[in-house]
Amino acid sequence: MRLFKADDRPLAARMLAERHLAMNLKAQYAMDVARDALWSNYAAAEDRALFAEQLIGIVSHDLRNPLAAIKMASQLLGCRDLPPKQAQILGHITHAAERAQRLVADLLDFTLRQVGRGIAVSLKPVDLHTLVGECLDELSLVFPEHTLTHRCVGQGDFIADSDRLYQLIGNLVANAIAYGTAVGGVTVSSCFEDQVTIAVHNLGTPIPTELLDNLFEPMIRGSQDNAGLRSVGLGLFIVREIVRAHHGDVRVSSSIEEGTTFTATFPLPR
Template sequence: MIRIKSIFLKLFITHIVILILSHLVFAIASYLLFKNNLTELHLNLEGFNQLKYLFIPSSIISITITGLFTFYLTKRITAPLREINRVALLVARGQFHQRVNIKTRDELGQLGETFNYMTHELASLDQMRKDFIANVSHDLRSPLTSIQGFARAFLDDKIPNDKKRHYFTVMKEQTERMIKLVNDLLDMSQIESGQLEIRPELFNLSELVRQVMARMDTEFVNKKLNVELISGEVQDIYVFADHDRIDQVIVNLIQNAVQFSTYDSTIEVFLKREEQAVVSIRDYGPGISQEDIQSIWERFYKADIARTKKAGTGLGLSIVKHILALHQTDIQVESEVGIGTTFTFTLPLTLNKSNNMK
């Protein structure tokens, strides 16, 4: 059995078959009607035969002309599909800048617009992927190069004894930087596969914030930052959430603030109890334009004005948003260029440990 793969041929053959069948039906019906009514039509058998032979070339001419017209219409109707197929093959080869040119406003036109939107999104994602690979390569190569250089200097005994502790500290910081990058990549991989899970538990949010700030004290000192914890609460605030993941959220947000704060500036961490626990982290850095605020949550997003100029791979804020989404809460950002930025998120409250464990 012959299988036709072209929709153009299928449509064309279908129209021709319908055309021929319609002529056959017309011919049979005419034959029966004329034969039974020759007397009434004042036709003899010879005249009927002449009429019959005239009908045959007329049908051939009709089928030919109509067939050509059908060929034209079928080709015109299927042209958008052929165009989409052509561009799809190019897109499959990585040419994401390709667009289909369909001017109709019917369903095929809508399909073309959807296809163009898809290729635009693929092009954006491909560019972010390329930028991401370049950024990751740079962020891995820089600390590895530093560690390699220091290790070689130690092996060659070229570092004075009084400087060794300093360079060991630098190597430790570079190693921690690589570990954080790898951890971010693993977290993003889990997020994309839907395997990132949270394990809520009761914990002291106030104490967690204090611990995070204490752990990051070296970063504050190196940049001469004044970091303040501002809370008007008399008692510590307890929440029900994933302790480790919220620790990760707070660390990422404070590190983000540190990276984009100028030397001798201030970072403020607000902690208060409302209907929920509210955590806000404010810096007085360059700020974010309103056009870029929505984009900062995207994976791999990097733009100088969107706070990714100095470090990072564009994963931190995306991971933060996903972690908070798993907690069924959101994060808000308020920013003004040249003034600073504030990130705020909330967590469900628990009054105290005993109430939660009942």
Template sequence: MDNRSPIDRDIALISRSDAVPTILEVVARTTGMRFTAVARVTDTQWTACAVYDRIEFGLKPGGELVLESTICNEIRGHHQPVLFGSASEHALFSNHPTPKLYGFESYISIPIFLSDESFFGTLCAIDPAPAKLDDPELLKTLQLFTQLIAAQYETEQRRDAAELALVDAQSTARLRDQFVAVLGHDLRNPVQSISMGADMLERDLPDGRERRVAKHIQRSCQRMSELINNVMDFARGRLGEGISVSLERSHDLAGDLEHVVSEIQRVHPDRKIEVTMSLDRTFRCDRRRIAQLLGNLLSNAITHGSDKAPVRVFMTSTESAFELAVENAGKPIEGDKIERFFQPFTRGTSASPRPGLGLGLYIAAEIAKAHGGTLQAASDASATRFAFHMPLDCDETSQPGLTSVGA
């Protein structure tokens, strides 16, 4: 927020321009007049914004003159330039009080207009000595200088507005992301309580309508947990913390990933999930995050894939890489839209009434990045496939093979 007065802002904008001091010096050298200035003239104030002073007039940027004592105030009314080389010999200004008050003989004041044709102020020059100002090209030159000053002022004004807007936007975004993070954290406990209650009801109730309702609550809680986790990870990333990972040896990673598949299968018993797994070595990773990546990819496939074909999961590890892929049948994604799926709040086309927040693939891509890997997408008429590839260091140790194929 800018708490400066309008006049102070105008002085700052003019003083920020590197061209204005040069213009004032060129005007002084061109006319032979030793005091030049850019003045902001309003209906209440005359204020110097920039000054070139070789006569020790004593006026500095921010300095004021009594508005009614200036010829610039008259120019504010009639919008015409005023130039004279000798006040004492001028038919009108020989009796004008202003030259006598300020002790000048030669005088220039050219109005400055902004692009919206509003009056900003004047380009002024004074000198106690007479000056030769009868060159017809001089007025044109000075008017060009006023146009350049106006353009410089408006350029700085636009930059100032853009910087203020950026600061406001950053502040708003940070507050929003903090709110989202706090909200997500506060939602976790009640969702977990509801989920635990639904689990107890499903175990204790006989088959029937009530048990189906309990299963529906479980599915809703699982979906809500996914949304909360994704929102909190997104908020952390936006707040500069990034996706955090805790790397350790991947003992029983296969069990973690199988658990993710079984949980999603339990929530979606009508969908078939086929798993091909071949993990024959351990490696450093964050098992919880890899499981979250798989969960996000599976949820995306369940939501957007065809329910007439199975969702297929492939997990393999070799000496050089760990790979995890999820593919589903369905309408192919156009090539120019695929990369956008890794941006936050991007949703795919789905007949599902609850397509989600559009954060799942973004979070999955961030998890892949945090592991030094990549998440890529490909789609054609046969399937849409999201594949996570993570290079492994050469010092990874092998373990007995874990190979399974099943649903």
């Protein structure tokens, strides 16, 4: 080990200072690089948000309005006495327009969620059993080849967004029909117990265990069955976001013996 003499101290101090300066410069450079990367990511995020805003405008106007016009025209034509074949074709047009409207609504909600707005809800008193029954009546027209059964349990007060509940039930029923079997149909339960629940059950191929944890993430599908009925994979994601907006929870159970059940749980009003 070399010992510094008294007259070496200024040199040692200068070397130490230079070493600290080099370390500080290196740290400053790293901070500058990190700051530039942060600003770059921020600018990219702003660009994505702007694109999302533009997409919202396109979806809300350029797609929803024409679909509404198609549905209205088909409903007006349906008021006439048409031959059975034409009435059947008209029914297909109406159902296709309704399905496209649901898809547009899911895309719009997904975009709003991605830019941080979340799904908005307008909470009002709701007659849950009546709402579920009316929703299933409409869905029976959309899916005439499937049996939809409503099971009611209990009575009570419920505060919710009725339009969002329609959307939630529609997505879960469409999912049950797309991935379930026609045998046994689809059963929708609305229950008042220690909490409020809406459950949708179907028989069919169970959801693979490895998919259950991420099933409510966007673009995730339960299986490859019934490809013709599949959507873009946003339905269950929208269901989860609607339930969260109501301060609730949603879960799924699936087995060969019991079938598949999606259960949305909501707190009772205080």
